[in-house]
Amino acid sequence: MGRSTDATPGVRLVVVHxxxxxxxxxxxxxxxxxxxxxxxxxxxxxxxLTGGSVGIATLAAVAGSPLVPxxxxxxxxxxxxxxxxxxxxxxxxxxxxxxxxxxDGLVAEHGLPEANVHPMPGPTSVATPEEGAAAYAxxxxxxAGGQDDEPEGLAVPAFDVLLLGMGPDGHVASLFPGHDGLAxxxxxxxxxxxxxxxxxxxxxxxxxxxxxxxxxxxxxxxEKAEQVAAALADGPVTEVPAAGAVGQARTLWLLxxxxxxxxxxx
Ligand SMILES: O=C(O)[C@H](O)[C@@H](O)[C@H](O)[C@H](O)COP(=O)(O)O
Numbered sequence: 725m726g727r728s729t730d731a732t733p734g735v736r737l738v739v740v741h742x743x744x745x746x747x748x749x750x751x752x753x754x755x756x757x758x759x760x761x762x763x764x765x766x767x768x769x770x771x772x773l774t775g776g777s778v779g780i781a782t783l784a785a786v787a788g789s790p791l792v793p794x795x796x797x798x799x800x801x802x803x804x805x806x807x808x809x810x811x812x813x814x815x816x817x818x819x820x821x822x823x824x825x826x827x828d829g830l831v832a833e834h835g836l837p838e839a840n841v842h843p844m845p846g847p848t849s850v851a852t853p854e855e856g857a858a859a860y861a862x863x864x865x866x867x868a869g870g871q872d873d874e875p876e877g878l879a880v881p882a883f884d885v886l887l888l889g890m891g892p893d894g895h896v897a898s899l900f901p902g903h904d905g906l907a908x909x910x911x912x913x914x915x916x917x918x919x920x921x922x923x924x925x926x927x928x929x930x931x932x933x934x935x936x937x938x939x940x941x942x943x944x945x946x947e948k949a950e951q952v953a954a955a956l957a958d959g960p961v962t963e964v965p966a967a968g969a970v971g972q973a974r975t976l977w978l979l980x981x982x983x984x985x986x987x988x989x990x
Pocket of ligand 1: 776808888892
């Protein structure tokens with residue numbers, strides 16, 4: 725059980741777990757519960773996945789949960805917050821890692837339609853990150869239109885949960901400090917010159933991220949502590965992009981003790 729701090733009541737919640745493994749297990753339990761809760765009132769459910777070690781560990785923990793069969797996966801749509809511009813099947817694609825950790829099993833055994841899995845395009849199907857971004861924006865547009873609280877002027881589905889990892893530099897999705905992508909318009913952007921390899925990527929924009937009902941940032945490790953603190957102090961988004969990742973109804977920071985900058989609460 726983690727320590728909770730209601731930093732901004734009803735808007736931002738910070739939860740600290742003892743270590744990365746417990747964080748991933750708890751994030752998985754929350755995610756399954758959130759999907760079940762949403763499914764009890766509406767359908768479909770839209771979830772945005774993230775790469776990164778905590779994000780993928782969370783998906784692996786979902787795969788190991790006894791609650792997996794409780795979800796009606798036929799009405800869950802899975803999207804990505806960003807993708808490395810690499811060929812289909814590349815082990816460094818966020819999609820490939822998510823499929824291995826969870827999605828292949830959901831499709832094979834739990835009724836998740838392959839058509840509900842929406843990876844960001846890479847060089848297998850498009851020539852440039854910009855083309856990939858445009859194609860993904862079109863796909864998002866095609867799935868928008870069903871919910872009352874969808875963002876005006878931004879043609880994306882109302883994301884029920886949008887998961888993000890955070891880099892030690894404070895980046896979220898592929899929105900890096902000081903980069904042009906921070907100011908990109910529309911739902912998606914092509915990214916060049918990423919400081920973290922590979923240099924080319926496709927990412928959701930801040931507008932798309934901020935349109936989500938709930939944004940959950942998962943982060944572990946002492947190397948994240950400084951930027952976690954800066955983001956929670958509402959530092960400038962140009963320097964701490966994570967500070968700009970805010971959900972419409974709730975922003976949830978799911979941290980391990982090291983990322984929270986303190987000793988384990990256990
Ligand atoms: O596209 C990427 O390179 C990753 O998705 C990246 O954005 C990751 O989510 C964060 O750097 C957090 O990663 P860790 O959880 O491994 O620290």
